[in-house]
Amino acid sequence: METKHEGEQAKADTPFIVTYTVDSFANGIAFGQHKLPAGDDPRDYYSLRIEDDSELVRLRSRYALNKDNPFCELERHLMRLSNQGILSSSTIYFGMTTDPFLPFEGKFDASMKFLDLFKRYTPGLLVVQTRSPLVVIAMPILTKLGKHCCVTMGIETNLEESVRRYTPGLPRVEERLKTVAALRRFGVEVNIQVSPVLPYGEWKSDAGRFADVLAQHADGLYVRSITDGSERVERRLRLTGLAKRLAQDRKFHYLRPDTANPLISELEARVPEKLRIRERKHLQDRQVRMFAT
Numbered sequence: 196m197e198t199k200h201e202g203e204q205a206k207a208d209t210p211f212i213v214t215y216t217v218d219s220f221a222n223g224i225a226f227g228q229h230k231l232p233a234g235d236d237p238r239d240y241y242s243l244r245i246e247d248d249s250e251l252v253r254l255r256s257r258y259a260l261n262k263d264n265p266f267c268e269l270e271r272h273l274m275r276l277s278n279q280g281i282l283s284s285s286t287i288y289f290g291m292t293t294d295p296f297l298p299f300e301g302k303f304d305a306s307m308k309f310l311d312l313f314k315r316y317t318p319g320l321l322v323v324q325t326r327s328p329l330v331v332i333a334m335p336i337l338t339k340l341g342k343h344c345c346v347t348m349g350i351e352t353n354l355e356e357s358v359r360r361y362t363p364g365l366p367r368v369e370e371r372l373k374t375v376a377a378l379r380r381f382g383v384e385v386n387i388q389v390s391p392v393l394p395y396g397e398w399k400s401d402a403g404r405f406a407d408v409l410a411q412h413a414d415g416l417y418v419r420s421i422t423d424g425s426e427r428v429e430r431r432l433r434l435t436g437l438a439k440r441l442a443q444d445r446k447f448h449y450l451r452p453d454t455a456n457p458l459i460s461e462l463e464a465r466v467p468e469k470l471r472i473r474e475r476k477h478l479q480d481r482q483v484r485m486f487a488t
Contacts, residue, residue: 215276215287215318216241217269219295219306224265226272227291236472238417241288242390243324243349245362245437266308273316284478286320287313296327303329310336317343319478324388325349326365328374337383342475345384347417348375352393353405361393361440375412387413391421392455394441398448399457406461416469418459424452 211230214237218225231237276282289295295306310333313321321340323330326349330337337344350371352358358365375385387409395405409416421438422428432438432450441449448454462470 212237213281213285214241215272215285216291217287217289217309218291218293219265219289219302219309220293224269224305224309225292226269237286237288238388238390238472239419241291241322241324242388242417242419243290243294243326243347244292245349245351245391265305266312269309270312270316273312273318276318277316282316282318284319286322286478287318288322288324289313290324294325294327295323296325296329296333298327298329307333313344314339319343320345320475322347326371328366328370331374331377334378334381334383337378338381341382345386345414346378347386347388349388349390350375350409351389351391352395353408354395357394360444361437372408372412379412379414384414385412386415386417388417389455389458390417390419391437392418392449392458394444394446394449395458398454402457403461406458406465410462410466410469413469415471415473416462416466418455418462418470420452420454420456421450422452422454 210233212233214229214231216225216227216229218227229240231240273282276285289306289309293302295309296303310323314336317340321344323333323337323344324347330346330348337346348371350368351362353368355368358368375387378385389409395401421441422432438450441447459470
């Protein structure tokens with residue numbers, strides 16, 4: 196039988212991956228430092244939220260909203276990582292709780308300045324997460340970063356009527372798919388995030404049609420249901436406008452933990468390799484670090 200001391204030691208010896216997040220706001224920037232067990236899928240934690248869904252996942256994170264000079268604050272954080280010798284093996288997610296490229300409240304201009312800074316302080320991998328076609332304006336920077344950068348485009352459904360009903364204000368599916376195609380044409384890696392899966396037609400029979408669209412356009416895919424079934428998530432989910440609209444429309448299949456299963460099954464039959472996290476050789480050295488809890 197494991198003693199308390201042995202259990203604590205095993206927990207302390209668990210390998211963690213340290214990851215960083217950056218969110219841009221009109222009045223500042225939030226920089227977060229996180230650690231995840233090495234075997235976990237980081238996309239489960241760092242996916243770009245739908246605004247109405249932003250509180251569904253609580254991260255153990257340290258955030259500081261820097262308002263006075265956010266550009267200099269981000270440079271200070273990146274310089275610190277560079278001086279510590281870990282920037283070149285670090286992964287930074289740009290856009291988690293807010294979309295950096297939606298042109299509201301001056302945030303787009305700030306995001307472009309932050310992206311330009313990453314050319315001077317280049318991390319091992321910069322994951323730019325957005326649902327906005329305006330990301331193509333950053334094409335020169337994205338291509339310059341090369342293998343050190345990829346874009347995650349959020350596309351939760353292939354039906355324009357679902358976008359209008361459940362995520363009003365977000366860009367049309369057609370515009371997002373054209374953006375994906377343009378980025379890939381210029382050599383930028385683009386992964387599609389389908390989280391949460393929203394109505395794409397009949398839950399089972401139309402999953403193959405949506406899977407065809409995703410398989411054709413994406414370099415990689417991340418697909419998740421709106422809930423994992425836990426009491427904590429379910430309690431928060433019931434308070435969101437998105438869940439209320441789905442319930443009003445009697446789209447109960449899309450409120451279940453197994454919502455994504457038909458779509459994932461169709462993708463597994465077509466492009467199973469695109470559902471797996473891509474191995475990046477330039478990140479393997481020094482990426483996993485040990486921390487005592």
